[in-house]
Amino acid sequence: MAYTAKVGPSILSSDLSQLGRECERMMECGADYLHLDVMDGHFVPNITFGHPMVECLRRCIGPDPFFDMHMMVSRPEQWVKPMAAAGANQYTFHLEATTNPGNLIKEIRESGMKVGLAIKPGTTVEELAPWAGQIDMALVMTVEPGFGGQKFMEDMMPKVSWLRSQFPSLDIEVDGGVGPDSIHRCAEAGANMIVSGSAVVSSDDPRSVIALLKNAVIEAIQKRSLDR
Ligand SMILES: O=C(CO)[C@@H](O)[C@H](O)COP(=O)(O)O
């Protein structure tokens, strides 16, 4: 069991005019990594930012924070090199957005980044499975991608449980509507990388929310290892 509990705030719901400061604030509050949502207005009906913003953020907050790029874009191949040059650490692309996942995985690795592979709610986990041995992280979306602040889809949890049973040491991330009310279901199903946007960023006490989310995952990991 090689995986550990990590919490990565999504800064989509933060004050975007203060993005550098917001990222610093999340790291100061105990975030393990930062989940940066890139949307192109085509793969999803919303637009956020691209690699120039990532480059500025990297310059602003220094080399240490891990940037998990959630690429909600139609042509993920196009941004691999620019994102690597901008200082991204992990490139998480959508299976639905490419016809050649194998080649894209290779390109991401050659650019020096870790590989994340995401599936939308309508995509089965069996479609992701053939690539699971080649990736660092599987992202199971728990909302339709495009917007923060949506309701958690509990019916995605069987995907997480199945992945955990089939790939015991894979990093499994959940993203969308995850907060204190839904974390226990995610943790019990086997997710270990927790993205949380509005529940963390809009809280008066983000440090406590991050700690609560992380502890729920730590407890579930301990329980799983005792049950084995
Ligand atoms: O990728 C996405 C949405 O498409 C997410 O990263 C959300 O931005 C998470 O925000 P909450 O649902 O936790 O508010």
Ligand SMILES: [Fe+2]
């Ligand atoms: Fe995301």
